Amino acid sequence: MSAGVVIIGGGQAGAEAASALRAQGYEKPILLIGDENQAPYQRPPLSKAYLMGTLDAERLPLRAESLYDKQHIELLLGQTVVDIAAPLQRIRLRSGSVLPYEHLILATGARNRLLQIKGSERALYLRTLPDADTIRERLASATSVAVIGGGFIGLEIAAAARKLGKQVCVIEAAPRLMARAVSPLLSDFFRDAHEKEGVEILLATGIEEIEDAAIRFTDGSRRAAEVVLAGIGVVPNVELARAAGLAVGNGIAVDEFLITSDPNIFAIGDCAEFPCVFANARAGGRVRLESVQNAVDQAKCVARGIEGTPEPYRDPPWFWTDQYNYRFQMAGLSNGHDETIVRGDAASGKFTAFYFKDKRFIAADSVNRFADHIAARKILGSGTKLTPEQAGDEAFDLKRV
Ligand SMILES: Cc1cc2nc3c(=O)[nH]c(=O)nc-3n(C[C@H](O)[C@H](O)[C@H](O)COP(=O)(O)OP(=O)(O)OC[C@H]3O[C@@H](n4cnc5c(N)ncnc54)[C@H](O)[C@@H]3O)c2cc1C
Numbered sequence: 431m432s433a434g435v436v437i438i439g440g441g442q443a444g445a446e447a448a449s450a451l452r453a454q455g456y457e458k459p460i461l462l463i464g465d466e467n468q469a470p471y472q473r474p475p476l477s478k479a480y481l482m483g484t485l486d487a488e489r490l491p492l493r494a495e496s497l498y499d500k501q502h503i504e505l506l507l508g509q510t511v512v513d514i515a516a517p518l519q520r521i522r523l524r525s526g527s528v529l530p531y532e533h534l535i536l537a538t539g540a541r542n543r544l545l546q547i548k549g550s551e552r553a554l555y556l557r558t559l560p561d562a563d564t565i566r567e568r569l570a571s572a573t574s575v576a577v578i579g580g581g582f583i584g585l586e587i588a589a590a591a592r593k594l595g596k597q598v599c600v601i602e603a604a605p606r607l608m609a610r611a612v613s614p615l616l617s618d619f620f621r622d623a624h625e626k627e628g629v630e631i632l633l634a635t636g637i638e639e640i641e642d643a644a645i646r647f648t649d650g651s652r653r654a655a656e657v658v659l660a661g662i663g664v665v666p667n668v669e670l671a672r673a674a675g676l677a678v679g680n681g682i683a684v685d686e687f688l689i690t691s692d693p694n695i696f697a698i699g700d701c702a703e704f705p706c707v708f709a710n711a712r713a714g715g716r717v718r719l720e721s722v723q724n725a726v727d728q729a730k731c732v733a734r735g736i737e738g739t740p741e742p743y744r745d746p747p748w749f750w751t752d753q754y755n756y757r758f759q760m761a762g763l764s765n766g767h768d769e770t771i772v773r774g775d776a777a778s779g780k781f782t783a784f785y786f787k788d789k790r791f792i793a794a795d796s797v798n799r800f801a802d803h804i805a806a807r808k809i810l811g812s813g814t815k816l817t818p819e820q821a822g823d824e825a826f827d828l829k830r831v
Contacts, residue, residue, distance in 0.1 A: 681702050702718060762791075
């Protein structure tokens with residue numbers, strides 16, 4: 431009997447890889463190893479409906495545990511892989527067990543970046559279900575909340591805390607919100623949205639210390655904060671790969687087939703750095719993305735590769751975030767754009783910003799314009815041409831492209 435596929439990481443990418451392999455007709459053993467105690471679950475609701483208490487924990491699992499049995503996928507939960515012996519095609523668990531593999535998929539994800547300031551031990555972080563439970567419990571008895579980091583997760587937490595009636599302050603070191611991923615237009619839109627809901631947004635602001643129930647800023651001023659939450663980005667889990675001698679950049683380095691520097695080992699999801707046709711070529715054309723779409727589509731790509739029908743990974747990136755009544759959806763990567771065309775009206779809370787580079791359509795950010803988002807994904811995926819004039823003309827049906 432072949433050793434089959436071993437998947438390290440029981441998150442979105444790992445779980446998807448296991449079921450995609452079965453869907454592709456893979457018949458050899460599949461072992462999915464995760465160091466969390468829960469069967470693979472969705473993380474997106476943790477900062478949204480689950481935090482607000484409008485979605486129960488039973489709705490979080492990606493699939494029923496019985497389905498893993500049914501598909502002969504062996505789940506090993508609460509177990510950490512501590513070593514990969516790549517030349518021998520074996521991994522070792524912390525418990526000491528050594529297990530063979532024919533193909534290994536690294537889906538180790540990412541962990542939260544930690545604050546390095548005085549009093550940082552008082553901050554809470556959100557990545558896992560137990561993190562979300564702790565935050566829910568702490569929020570229940572708090573009136574004032576400070577969120578350090580004005581990225582997607584920080585802003586979703588701020589919106590959830592505000593909906594729960596808390597006094598909320600968001601502190602961001604950069605001069606605008608979500609600066610790493612969105613254009614100034616969207617940063618300004620969401621700043622307004624949060625301020626209208628009563629959230630205080632402090633930009634370009636430095637923190638001196640997290641005190642017992644307050645934040646002290648570098649200018650000496652303070653804000654009350656019985657609960658301090660930090661969402662300042664993540665660090666990919668690459669240590670295992672690096673120790674095994676695999677190439678590592680801003681993530682585990684893979685080629686367009688998502689194969690690492692070892693031909694029997696793949697890397698997918700938040701931990702993988704890959705060549706991306708949608709990335710800014712001037713910035714090297716390689717990216718590491720943190721999204722459900724990327725985890726799911728890369729898992730499917732690797733499953734095809736292992737089953738003998740390899741295709742390069744070319745899926746257009748997309749992402750969503752929910753804040754208040756706004757569903758914000760991104761298609762493509764807007765970094766490096768030189769022209770922005772807006773369809774709809776930001777003041778109405780329903781609009782899409784189409785981004786172009788050298789007249790080439792590269793990305794679209796939609797707020798409450800689902801049809802635009804879907805059309806943008808299709809246009810990017812098919813490589814068809816959309817001109818700035820067509821994008822800006824409401825009478826032009828994007829589906830025609
Ligand atoms: C609060 C929150 C909200 C989000 N909201 C959105 C959203 O709205 N839209 C969106 O597109 N994306 C969202 N994301 C991002 C999305 O959830 C991630 O991109 C996705 O979960 C990545 O999947 P992954 O499998 O690569 O990594 P992960 O889900 O992080 O899974 C990796 C797993 O591997 C385990 N692991 C690591 N090392 C080992 C080891 N050595 N041995 C065993 N196990 C190991 C980890 O503990 C973890 O369980 C959100 C993320 C968070 C945290």
